Amino acid sequence: MPESIIEVQDLHKTYREGLLGRKQVNALRGVSLSVPRGSVFGLLGPNGAGKTTLIKVLLGLVRRSSGRGTMLDRPLGDRNGRKKVGYLPEHHRFPRHLTGNSAMIYYGGLSGMSRREVLAKRPELLERVGLAKWGNTPVHKYSKGMQQRLGIAQALLHNPDLLILDEPTDGVDPVGRADVRRLLKQLQEEGKTIFLNSHQLQEIELVCDQAAILAKGRVQRHGTIEEITQHPHARIEFTLRGSIDEMQYALTEEETEPWEVEFEDVARVVVSAEDQATINRCLDRLRAKQIDIIEMKRMRTSLEDAFLHIVSEETVE
Numbered sequence: 001m002p003e004s005i006i007e008v009q010d011l012h013k014t015y016r017e018g019l020l021g022r023k024q025v026n027a028l029r030g031v032s033l034s035v036p037r038g039s040v041f042g043l044l045g046p047n048g049a050g051k052t053t054l055i056k057v058l059l060g061l062v063r064r065s066s067g068r069g070t071m072l073d074r075p076l077g078d079r080n081g082r083k084k085v086g087y088l089p090e091h092h093r094f095p096r097h098l099t100g101n102s103a104m105i106y107y108g109g110l111s112g113m114s115r116r117e118v119l120a121k122r123p124e125l126l127e128r129v130g131l132a133k134w135g136n137t138p139v140h141k142y143s144k145g146m147q148q149r150l151g152i153a154q155a156l157l158h159n160p161d162l163l164i165l166d167e168p169t170d171g172v173d174p175v176g177r178a179d180v181r182r183l184l185k186q187l188q189e190e191g192k193t194i195f196l197n198s199h200q201l202q203e204i205e206l207v208c209d210q211a212a213i214l215a216k217g218r219v220q221r222h223g224t225i226e227e228i229t230q231h232p233h234a235r236i237e238f239t240l241r242g243s244i245d246e247m248q249y250a251l252t253e254e255e256t257e258p259w260e261v262e263f264e265d266v267a268r269v270v271v272s273a274e275d276q277a278t279i280n281r282c283l284d285r286l287r288a289k290q291i292d293i294i295e296m297k298r299m300r301t302s303l304e305d306a307f308l309h310i311v312s313e314e315t316v317e
């Protein structure tokens with residue numbers, strides 16, 4: 001088992017609202033998960049699932065109602081555990097009057113760094129995020145992608161081991177997203193762990209090694225992207241040549257998706273197979289009917305399909 005940088009067990013958070021706190025919102029209802037050190041970990045979930053609450057509990061910005069955990073080998077909420085964390089909040093806005101350079105000094109100061117320390121690190125960090133030439137430009141002239149990259153640069157100032165990024169590519173165009181992805185991969189290669197909250201499922205699929213899907217305050221699925229996208233039944237796409245009638249006859253007992261006839265004697269069909277024995281049976285019947293198997297490939301579910309399936313499965317309370 002790889003070492004965990006974040007480990008939480010049975011985390012609950014209930015917000016209380018209204019007069020005397022009578023109205024309760026159960027934002028986290030027993031969240032358990034572990035984030036391997038050195039991974040890029042994606043936290044996914046529909047609106048209101050509890051993602052930001054989980055991040056805030058990890059950072060000690062919101063007090064948990066119950067549960068336990070560790071972050072960077074310290075108990076949850078421990079101030080020393082937070083010193084090695086870089087954080088990019090959701091919808092963050094830099095004050096308009098700051099430039100890239102002055103923003104780095106301002107935010108470095110907030111995490112206790114002296115001006116001299118920031119000045120020593122700033123050129124390299126701005127270079128890394130592709131903003132070396134933009135240091136003197138006011139941030140209100142930056143594109144959304146540039147602002148997010150500056151946000152990541154400020155989160156890296158104190159050389160954290162763990163980066164927690166809440167929607168880092170929100171509102172960023174595809175080119176900007178590819179830049180952010182490249183940067184995250186580089187940071188991972190340097191040994192940093194990245195915990196990413198994102199709505200962009202494709203983004204998570206491209207950049208993350210592991211993910212957790214949160215819905216209604218509970219972890220619905222947790223594992224590598226491969227594990228999450230594994231379909232319970234294998235789906236095999238066959239491209240076949242021969243008599244279309246004979247093909248259909250050979251596969252009458254199987255669960256197939258609509259046939260696509262490409263030419264008069266070539267067709268493509270997807271067969272759902274519960275196990276290898278089902279696949280073998282299909283092959284035997286097709287061969288017995290003298291059908292040529294031109295191609296056979298196992299289909300993967302996209303993370304988006306898996307996400308929609310998991311979220312629609314979850315029970316409504």
Ligand SMILES: Nc1ncnc2c1ncn2[C@@H]1O[C@H](COP(=O)(O)OP(=O)(O)OP(=O)(O)O)[C@@H](O)[C@H]1O
Pocket residue numbers: 015016017025026027045046047048049050051052053054
């Ligand atoms: N300070 C608060 N007081 C009361 N309820 C809150 C508070 N913060 C969040 N909630 C509620 O807790 C639940 C989880 O909210 P949270 O913001 O953690 O979800 P999320 O998954 O981050 O959603 P989104 O993707 O929309 O940002 C929601 O029902 C939300 O309305």
